[in-house]
Amino acid sequence: MDDWLTFAHxxxxxxxxxxxxxxxxxxxxxxxxxxxxxxxxxWRTPRFAPDTGGRPAPAALQRLxxxxxxxxxxxxxxxxxxxxxxxAALFGPDLLxxxxxxxxxxxxxxxxxxxxxxxxxxxxxxSPVRTINSLFARLSGSDPERGMYxxxxxxxxxxxxxxxFAFVWLELVYxxxxxxxxxxxWVAVYLAAMLLGGALFGSTFxxxxxxxxxxxxLCAKLSVWARRDTRLILRSPLSNLATIxxxxxxxxxxxxxxxxxxxDSFRSSxxxxxxxxxxxxxxxxxxLLALVAFCVGVGVILAVGSAATGVDExxxxxxxxxxxxxxxxxxxxxxxxxxxxxxxxxxxWDTLVLAxxxxxxxxxxxxxxxxxxISWFTYHxxxxxxxxxxxxxxxHVLGVIAxxxxxxxxxxxxxxxxxxxxxxxxxxxxxxGGLYLLFAA
Amino acid sequence: xxxxxxxxSALTLAATLVGCGSEEPSTEPPTDxxxxxxxxxxxxxxxxxxxxPSEPAVQEIKIVFEGGEAPSVExxxxxxxxxxxxxxxxxxxxxxxxxxxxxxxxxxxxxxTRLPLTIGRPGVVEVERHEPAALVLQLxxx
Numbered sequence: 100m101d102d103w104l105t106f107a108h109x110x111x112x113x114x115x116x117x118x119x120x121x122x123x124x125x126x127x128x129x130x131x132x133x134x135x136x137x138x139x140x141x142w143r144t145p146r147f148a149p150d151t152g153g154r155p156a157p158a159a160l161q162r163l164x165x166x167x168x169x170x171x172x173x174x175x176x177x178x179x180x181x182x183x184x185x186x187a188a189l190f191g192p193d194l195l196x197x198x199x200x201x202x203x204x205x206x207x208x209x210x211x212x213x214x215x216x217x218x219x220x221x222x223x224x225x226s227p228v229r230t231i232n233s234l235f236a237r238l239s240g241s242d243p244e245r246g247m248y249x250x251x252x253x254x255x256x257x258x259x260x261x262x263x264f265a266f267v268w269l270e271l272v273y274x275x276x277x278x279x280x281x282x283x284x285w286v287a288v289y290l291a292a293m294l295l296g297g298a299l300f301g302s303t304f305x306x307x308x309x310x311x312x313x314x315x316x317l318c319a320k321l322s323v324w325a326r327r328d329t330r331l332i333l334r335s336p337l338s339n340l341a342t343i344x345x346x347x348x349x350x351x352x353x354x355x356x357x358x359x360x361x362x363d364s365f366r367s368s369x370x371x372x373x374x375x376x377x378x379x380x381x382x383x384x385x386x387l388l389a390l391v392a393f394c395v396g397v398g399v400i401l402a403v404g405s406a407a408t409g410v411d412e413x414x415x416x417x418x419x420x421x422x423x424x425x426x427x428x429x430x431x432x433x434x435x436x437x438x439x440x441x442x443x444x445x446x447x448w449d450t451l452v453l454a455x456x457x458x459x460x461x462x463x464x465x466x467x468x469x470x471x472x473i474s475w476f477t478y479h480x481x482x483x484x485x486x487x488x489x490x491x492x493x494x495h496v497l498g499v500i501a502x503x504x505x506x507x508x509x510x511x512x513x514x515x516x517x518x519x520x521x522x523x524x525x526x527x528x529x530x531x532g533g534l535y536l537l538f539a540a
Numbered sequence: 541x542x543x544x545x546x547x548x549s550a551l552t553l554a555a556t557l558v559g560c561g562s563e564e565p566s567t568e569p570p571t572d573x574x575x576x577x578x579x580x581x582x583x584x585x586x587x588x589x590x591x592x593p594s595e596p597a598v599q600e601i602k603i604v605f606e607g608g609e610a611p612s613v614e615x616x617x618x619x620x621x622x623x624x625x626x627x628x629x630x631x632x633x634x635x636x637x638x639x640x641x642x643x644x645x646x647x648x649x650x651x652x653t654r655l656p657l658t659i660g661r662p663g664v665v666e667v668e669r670h671e672p673a674a675l676v677l678q679l680x681x682x
Contacts, residue, residue: 112641113663116682372675373612480662480682
């Protein structure tokens, strides 16, 4: 493994093969057909009421997740993860064989999505910044939920959107993203900002401003797990999704998440590489501009698509994008599955192998150091491509249904069908664009 | 509820169709070495003085660095586990990094150098020049 070189190159060597064109076209057609089927045939009264539905989880499960030991164990997992990362990042070698990179870019950023979709708001449960914040509060004899000030409602999710952008900038634009220094600095700034915010505004800050908690909790709305008052309930992912509250900055968060993943596909396309090469601006400046353009583009398409409809007197048109932003979450998750599935399995597993030797001394502390590698999907590229298209189309369908239900809840009767059309077109453009990038990149 | 079931079945059907449609391309042989040679710009100043005229079917991929300038990036298909040759023409010696798994570092000299290579895992593999750093080639290994 000595030949894993650090050279202006991301983690994990070869990329997946592009999906075959006929598969991309089949996926886009399926998305289009299903969209209009939903519009034409689906229900006409809203179904996904946030406050009803779902059934209580088994009592034993409720007792387990409410048990103090369970909480402490999860907090322990988070702290141990941070400590292990810190060990590797501070004392390990500055090589791609250092597991800190995989823990940071693969486990944390990519792994968070499936973990949250399957298990619920994972980061909230293990977040080391929450743990440290509550330890501080306990030491100073105050309440960790409350800070010195009220968290300003106006800020909403904007700090999280900024944090998410900072992450994708480091990963996708910054040329030295696979050197230890920048990764250490990023994490240090993140920890400092979170602990400061926690001290100022209490735990509400993490809910709104911790980029990873916001990301994880949004994805968790696609899980079957929810809480009503204190009861743990099982409910359909679609009605769970409808409980995402339209707050300031929500549109920005989904725009950064979707725009950056799309940009990640786009930046390795030949067209872009040859366009940036030899231009007057450096490659990283061009990449930064393109990343911003992708995020803003997603936001504009979402804003126009959701607001281009007639509204009642009581509804402000500029509130509509946030009301519909939740319906982009399944599209994001579907596309992330498509984009990262093989990467998560292969590089995520490699990271587990490397994690056994955080200091690069040939040790095997976790006993995972001599496990083999998983490259099954790499040798089954056709199946991989099918799974990707299926994920994208499934995400699209869930998104369209979520948007439909929201449209009949908030739009006036006479605009309920025509008013949905622009949003439908916006979603079809996201899905077709995503499929095109999977095919062309 | 019935409508959801209807949608679900429509989706399953679409998915099945998608799945079936995709089986075809994998069954046909992805690359045949006879059509695969993809020469780019012909090296003007250096006429090819390659030493051996043997092995006619091996795919050759030409890379020309003119005055230190890298050519525009192209994507070339090669077969999994099939031998091919990178034919590098350059004024100065240098090094190519092939970001396959495992990676390869290939040194070339001034003039024309033939670098034989085989890649065993499917995927898109980037080939970069070291110092001055430039992406040179994308190999679509299938």
